[in-house]
Amino acid sequence: MMILSWRRRRGGHRTTKAAFSEENPSTNLAIPTHFLCPISLDLMKDPVTLSTGITxxxxxxxxxxxxxxxxCPVTNxxxxxFDQIPNHVIRRMIQDWCVENRARGVERIPTPRIPVAPRDVLEICSNIMTATQRGDHKKCMELVEKIKRWGRESERNKKCIVENGSGYVLSALFESFSSISIEEHKFLLGETxxxxxxxxxxxxxxxxxxxSASSLRCMAWFLKEKNLSSCQNAVLALKELLGLDEKHVNAFAEIxxxxxxxxxxxxxxxxPKSTKASLMVISHLISSSTSSENTISRxxxxxxxxxxxxxxxxxxRGMTEKALSVLDTICNWEQGIVKVRAHALTMPVLVKKILxxxxxxxDLSVSAILKLCKSQEGGGDQQVEALQLGGFHKxxxxxQVGCGEKTKEKATELLKLLNQYRGRLDCFDSSMDFKYLKRPSL
Incomplete structure (x- = not known):
């Protein structure tokens, strides 16, 4: 037996640490040693036995x-x-011990769910493939819901599901049913x-x-839906997909x-998650080597x-970086520079974001400022404004503080452009608030 002194702990603490009632704020309990995990020395919640016989x-x-x-940690x-066999005997003994000591504030550990095994995932994936080939919407929905329940139970289940080929199977299901009818199968497609x-x-x-063309059309359809969850999932999937291959970017831009x-x-x-993902998707669309003027114009x-x-x-920080990336990419287009230059917040914001x-x-701020200052129309005005806002000193x-070689080259080029106006203007600090600027209404 092992004697441990336990005190009442706040709600929400680990259930392996028993909590005691207010009437018994401090109590010594004799805890059977075989109820404790040899690794953590905590009361076991889900005892399992290895091939060596140790639990x-x-x-x-x-x-x-x-x-x-x-x-094996104990026997070496x-x-x-690596099979782990649930030790139901020990688990029931622990639960009985908890019940016996309930008056002293010990909480009964819940009966653990058996985690998903690779063979379970492989079996359900096989069933999904068969149901998909038959176009069996009802069966597919049933299986997708089952996977969803497994995933909710634990992160371990999620990991097992991912590692056993379910991604490919579910993506095949998504492509197949989206090519049939998005409207008719929208719930199945959304859950998938x-x-x-x-x-x-x-x-x-x-x-x-x-x-695929049908999958991209389906995700575009979800973007326009009022269902916020489906909309968010679609933009998150597109963020990952468009960053992998430009052909996906080109195909999506045509929708x-x-x-x-x-x-x-x-x-x-x-x-924030959806906004960041959407900014990244936009950045992919306008930075593609085959981006059309129609896309940027729209x-x-x-x-x-x-x-x-x-x-x-x-x-x-994360949102700022995504937004700056979009703004810098817009400045690659002449019509984009015109729009960016015309906004009163542009130069104050860009100068302020440096360092x-x-x-x-x-890097992105310096890049965008250089593009604005080098533009054929209005470049001189941008140089003057950047200088007035303290851009030269920044x-x-x-x-001085160090930066990438490309940024260093751009900063040096910008300094040369601004230097021609230096001495003729009174500079003011760009760290001031934006209160003097009126925010435009969207």
Whole structure:
């Protein structure tokens, strides 16, 4: 027997640490040693036995094995198999002991669910493939819901599902039913896409299925839907997919109405995750080597520049970097430079972001400012404004604190451009607030 002194702990603490009632704030209990995991020395919640006959808590022994160990921690014998057999006898004894000591505040451990095994995943994947080939919507829905339930139970189940080929099978299901009728199968397709999100990135075959014309049309359809969950899942999947292969970018850009759907997500800012993903998708669309002027023109007409600058005024690091990436890419186009230059917030925001957010944000800000200052029309005005906002001193600091070679070259070129106006203007600090600027209404 082992004697442990336990005290009442706050709610929400690990259930392996028993809690005591207020009437008995401190009590000594004799805990049978075989109720404790040999690794963690905690009361076992899910006791399992290895091939060596030693019982451990499942969570502890799994971490031991995942760390690359191939021996039994107690006996040091090489494990012939990594199978973990639930020890129901010990588990029931622990539960009975908890019940017996309930008056002293000990909480009964719940009966653990048996985790999903690879053979379970392989079997359900086989059934999904068969049902998909038959076009059996009802059966596919039943199997997809089962996988979803497994995933909810534990992260271990999710990992097992992902590692045993379910990504490819579900992407094949998604492609197949989206090619039949998106409207008719929208619920099945939405549930399938929600599972695919936590399986990303997919293998090459899965990417091919998700990047097919029918799959892309389906995700574009979800972007326009009022269902916020489906919309978010679609934009998250597109963010991953379009970053892998430019052919997916080109195919998606040809779908009508995607610009409006993406800009709407940015404008409404449903959640930071969706907004970031949408900005990344937009960046892929306008930075593609085959991007058309129609695509960039449509984004500009929809007010993308104003929305991005509004985001930049007060956002956290990740959002700021995504927004700057979009703004810098817009400046690759002459019509984009015209729109960006015309906005009152542009230069104050860009100068302010230098050395204030991250190395990447500084690189993108310097790049965008250089493009604006070198533009054929209005370049001189941009140089004067950058100088007035303290851009010259910030660029000198960029060279002093260190930066990438490309950024250093751009900063040096910018300093040369600004130097021709230096001495003729009174500079003011760019760290001032933006209160003197009126925010444009979207």
């Amino acid at each position: 451990y808590d499942r969570e502890s022994i799994e971490k031991w094995i995942e760390a690359g160990n191939q021996t 014998q090489v494990l012939k198999t 896409l929600s599972l695919l999100i936590w399986m990303l990135p997919l293998g090459s075959e899965g990417q091919s299925n998700l990047g 009508e109405g995607v610009e409006e759907a993406l800009v709407k997500i940015v404008k409404e800012q449903i959640c 984004f500009l007409e929809l007010g993308l520049v104003s929305m991005v600058l509004e985001i930049l005024v007060g956002s956290e 204030r957010v991250s190395i990447l944000a500084t 660029l000198l600091m960029v060279l």
